[in-house]
Amino acid sequence: MIQIIQSYGTMILAALGQTLILCLLSLLVAMVIGLIFALLNVSHNRGCNFIGTVYVDAVRGVPLIVLAYFIYFGLPAGMKMLGAVDFRLTALQAGTAALSMNCGAYMAEIIRAGIQSVDRGQMEAARSLGLTYGQSMRKVVLPQAIKTMIPSIINQFIITLKDTSILSVIGFPELTNMGKTISGNTFKSLETWAIIGIVYMVVIVSLSKAAKRVERKLNVGRL
Amino acid sequence: MVKENAKIMVHVENLKKDFDKLEVLKDISIDIKEGEVVVLLGPSGSGKSTFLRCINRLEEATSGKIIVDGMDITDKHTDINKAREDIGMVFQHFNLFNNKNVIDNIMLAPVELKKMTKEEAHDKAVKLLERVGLADKAEAYPSQLSGGQKQRVAIARALAMNPGLILFDEPTSALDPEMVGEVLDVMKELAGAGMTMIVVTHEIGFAREVADRIVFVDGGYIVEQGTPDEVINHPKEKRTIDFLNKVL
Numbered sequence A: 001m002i003q004i005i006q007s008y009g010t011m012i013l014a015a016l017g018q019t020l021i022l023c024l025l026s027l028l029v030a031m032v033i034g035l036i037f038a039l040l041n042v043s044h045n046r047g048c049n050f051i052g053t054v055y056v057d058a059v060r061g062v063p064l065i066v067l068a069y070f071i072y073f074g075l076p077a078g079m080k081m082l083g084a085v086d087f088r089l090t091a092l093q094a095g096t097a098a099l100s101m102n103c104g105a106y107m108a109e110i111i112r113a114g115i116q117s118v119d120r121g122q123m124e125a126a127r128s129l130g131l132t133y134g135q136s137m138r139k140v141v142l143p144q145a146i147k148t149m150i151p152s153i154i155n156q157f158i159i160t161l162k163d164t165s166i167l168s169v170i171g172f173p174e175l176t177n178m179g180k181t182i183s184g185n186t187f188k189s190l191e192t193w194a195i196i197g198i199v200y201m202v203v204i205v206s207l208s209k210a211a212k213r214v215e216r217k218l219n220v221g222r223l
Numbered sequence B: 001m002v003k004e005n006a007k008i009m010v011h012v013e014n015l016k017k018d019f020d021k022l023e024v025l026k027d028i029s030i031d032i033k034e035g036e037v038v039v040l041l042g043p044s045g046s047g048k049s050t051f052l053r054c055i056n057r058l059e060e061a062t063s064g065k066i067i068v069d070g071m072d073i074t075d076k077h078t079d080i081n082k083a084r085e086d087i088g089m090v091f092q093h094f095n096l097f098n099n100k101n102v103i104d105n106i107m108l109a110p111v112e113l114k115k116m117t118k119e120e121a122h123d124k125a126v127k128l129l130e131r132v133g134l135a136d137k138a139e140a141y142p143s144q145l146s147g148g149q150k151q152r153v154a155i156a157r158a159l160a161m162n163p164g165l166i167l168f169d170e171p172t173s174a175l176d177p178e179m180v181g182e183v184l185d186v187m188k189e190l191a192g193a194g195m196t197m198i199v200v201t202h203e204i205g206f207a208r209e210v211a212d213r214i215v216f217v218d219g220g221y222i223v224e225q226g227t228p229d230e231v232i233n234h235p236k237e238k239r240t241i242d243f244l245n246k247v248l
């Protein structure tokens, strides 16, 4: 155990860094995707609703690992058929894309539920004053929706952090992939996976503790 | 308070409004003059709210024509947001913006719609708060106010846009009895100052005292209308009489 930490400690930390980068990038993109599709879903335009529902259902209906394979291997193959021979994605790009699309679909549902939890009268009052739909959303509805969304967003954050491990399958040098390398080199599976597991656990538990504190602060500010 | 040669502020012609198969408003026509206070009476479900909400297009009329201050509300090409700047609305459940304090509730629309600079909007909001008797509540959040105070802020918020017309949808129905008076007093003051108002209310005393005209709606039509004396003291239609017997 000590031996593994001694020889692989810095590499494990580097891999953790990669995991966090992948996770944060994906979350940022997922927030944007989620907001866009949530707004499509709550709009009063049937066409928009349709696009929003199709995206959310489609992405949630595909396992993340399949989505990752599709983007990493399938997309370049498809581009080649279209004549773009040089099209390649790095594992980080493909991983971020797959994870953001996946997380974005769940985020869209979280944001939609948040918007719908705000009393309809808030939007109506804003519109009755002459504010546009967009202004009313930005200034009145979304700020109130965000507060109710925060626990679910944090939850999703943790799920996405765990999901990064799935992207070891496309060779992205994140934590789980590092685990594979180490156990392959040392043949010490038990120790290796225990260490990797603990690293994940420490990060996730401290994140959720921090999140709880933020959440409590927000609830106080609410009154 | 209607002036001698006041212009027509609201013109409604053959207004019809269905919700799918439910015909709520069947054929409503009415002209309301500038400065006039019209109180709308009618049984629950008779479409009073729907009528008000058609006037600022929170609901889209199925057919018919609505003109407010020269703007054709029923015309698809009309900029409805521009039109709404001129039509205030006060809701039964106040609908103050919960994420904003009192002064920001009042300032939001004038600033966001570039009607005023921040400073102008702030000055105006302070004056309006004085007018509704809440000068000391500028920094309070809606959750810290009583129902009566919330509704007075909501009225101030509507006034901040300098509307030519204000729609009131049962502004005192959600209030504890002891707070009804403070809201009605603000509305009386507004009426006295010449504001054009359409008020849905069950406060017959208010109607009697403040209304220039009372309109009784039922079954999708205007059943009877006239001065408070005509409609409340000497109703002609059976449905009006039945209704008044229930609420008086």
Ligand SMILES: Nc1ncnc2c1ncn2[C@@H]1O[C@H](COP(=O)(O)OP(=O)(O)OP(=O)(O)O)[C@@H](O)[C@H]1O
Residues within 6 Å of the ligand: B019, B022, B024, B042, B043, B044, B045, B046, B047, B048, B049, B050, B051
């Ligand atoms: N958005 C809607 N969709 C479907 N039906 C509706 C909608 N809004 C109102 N209605 C129906 O239209 C009818 C009239 O409603 P409205 O709220 O205008 O009545 P009201 O006279 O204001 O009643 P109350 O005194 O109870 O407020 C009711 O039967 C109501 O259920």
Ligand SMILES: [Mg+2]
Residues within 6 Å of the ligand: B048, B049, B050, B169, B170
């Ligand atoms: Mg109503």
